[in-house]
Amino acid sequence: MRPTSQPLRAVLALLALGASGCGSEDADALVVVGLTTDMAIGFEIDEIESTTKVDGVVTRAERLSYGGGELSLPAELPVAPAHDGAEVELSVAAFRDGDAAAIVTRRAVTRAVGGRRLLLPVSLDEECSAVSCAAGATCAAGACVDPFVAPSALADHDPMWIASASDACKTPSSGDPEIMIGQGESAFAPLEEGEVVPIEAGPQGGHHVWLALRVTGLRQMGSRLRVGGYFRELEFELRPFTAQVTLHRAAGDLCEIYGIRFQVDRGLMVDAVRGRALDVEIALEDPNGDRATAARRVVIAP
Template identity: 35%
Template sequence: MPRSAPLRSLVRFALAVTPVGLALACSPDADPPAASSLVVGLQGDELRTLLSEVTVSTKVDGKVAKEERITRDANGIIPFPRELVLEGAPGAKVEVEVVGTGTTFGSTASAELVRRRAVTVIPREKRLLRLALEGACVVAPGTSAAVCTGDTCRGGRCVSPDVPEAALEPYATDWPVNQPDICRPANAGAPEVVLGKGQTDYGNLTDGETLRLERGPQGGHHLWVALRMKNIKQAGTRTLITAVQPGTGLKATPAAFVFGFEPDEGGYCKLYGLRFQVDAGGALGEAHKPFLGKDLDITIEVTDVAGRTARATKRVHVADKLLCPDGTEACNGS
C-alpha cells in the first residue's frame, strides 16, 4: 500500500535532520577540555642559608600530584629559585604546601621553621603560582609565635591560602626577576619614563627651560634631576644620567644611581634629588664654566633587573650664573 503524502514528508524530514543530530552529538564542543599547566615558582633567597631542607607537596583534585625534596647544594645553600610544573584539566583544584626545616638557636635537631600553603586551580592557559618563603614568617621552635593553622603566612601575617585564577601571573622564563610590584604590576605595558627636576620632590620640566647650576659644599657644580616612570620595577632599578652640549659635543660626566622609587599618582613612581654633577672628574672651579649660558641635552635611562629599559631626553638651558651654597649669587666670579 503506498505511503501517504504526510508520511513520506515525515520520513524525508527525519532523514534530513538525523545527520545534523549526529553531528551535534559528535561535535568537538562535547570533548573534554585539553590539559593545561600551572608552574609553581618557589623563592626564598633570604632563607637559603638558614634552611637545610625544603619539601614541596602538591595535589590536583585531591590526588597527590608531585612531591619534591630540596636540600643544600655544594655551596651549602638551598638552590632557589625552583620550578614545579603541574598539569591537569582547567579548573581542577590545586593544593600546594611548602615546608622549610633547619636548625637554629644553637640546636642540633632539625625542626620546621617556615610553612607556606596555596590553594588555586589549573588555569586555562599556562600560568605562574609564585610562592616565597619569607624571613618574616619564620617561627622558631619552642617559641610562642603564632602558627597560621588553616591559613598561610605572607609578609609576617596569617592570610587565606586561596589564590584565584585571575591572580595567577602569566608564565615567563624570567619570572624570578619579574615579580610584580607597585611600580610594575602584573600584565604591565611598555616601560615609560619622564624626565623632571627637583631636590625634594618631582617637578615637571619643559623643553628649553632654564636651570641653574648649583655649587656644592665641596666645590662641584650640579643640577637636581628627578624622574617619573611606570612598568619598571620599584627596587634594584639603575638610573643613568648623561648629558651633551648640542653643537659642541661637550659631555658632562655620566652619573648612575640605584635607588628605590616612591609611588606617585596616575600609576607612576617617582625618584628625585639626583645630584647630577656636570664637572665630576674635572678641574673644580673651571670644568663647569663651558656649560654656563648654553643649552644642554639631558638623557635619563632606567633599566630594571629584568632588563626592561626606558629613556627620555630633554633640552634645557643652563643659566649663565651659579646658585651659591648660601642661596645667593655671591660665588659667581670666584
C-alpha cells in the first residue's frame, strides 16, 4: 500500500522550518530538491511518490496527487538538514491515474556542504518512460546516467529558479505567449469569426457556450483565465468569468484547455441574446506574469 499523502502546505511549512534552522551546525548544510517535468500534470502524470534519505536513513516518504490538489510542478521537495558531507538521496516515481506501475522513475544523489544551501535539480523526463537502466543508474533526458551529482556542480538555491524551470507547455521553442479561441466541451475545435454557436441550458440555470483554447508560451499549471463578453447591439457587457486552469499538452509546443463554460444570459433573458453577435475576449496569465489575449466574435444561435 502506498504511503498516505499530506497537504502541500504542510510540506512547505516543513521546508521553511528546515531553512530557518536553530543556529546549529546541521542547519548550515542544506539541500533543496527542485523537481520538474516536461509531462503534463493531471493528464500524463496524476501522482508522484518520493523518498528522501540522508546517509541511508529515510527522512521522508510521501505521495502527492493532482486529484487531491497536492501536486503542482515545478516544485521544491524538502530534505532534512544534514551535516557537512552527508549523502543526500532522492527517489521519485510518477504514476498515471489508476496505474500500479510507474511510468517514470528517477534517482539523484549528492553530498551536503557546510555553509551552503544547494539546489539539486531533478527532472521527470518523458524520454525516460520507455528506458530501463541497470541497477545503480538512473534515466535523465532519455539516457542512463550515474545518479550522483557532485556538490561542486550544483548552484546555490535561489527561489527564483522556478520562473525559468522546464515546463510541459512553456519550452525554449514555444516562442511568445499566444492563445487561439476555439470551441468544445471535451475537445478543441476551431471557431471562425462570426460563426453561429449553440447554447445549452446549465445545471443551475442560465445558458452557456462551450469555449476552448490553444496556447503557446505559457506555463501548464497555475495560469489565471479571464473570459468576458460584450453584446454590441444590446450595449451590454457580461460579467467576466475567472478561474485558475491547468493546460493539456497537445501536438508540438501547443497546449489546450477545453470545456470552458461561459454563461451568455447572465443579467439578460435568454430570448434577448438569441441571434445576437457576442464579442468574446479572453486573457490568460501564467505565474511568471507572461500574458496573452485573444478576441473572437460569435453569433448566438437563434
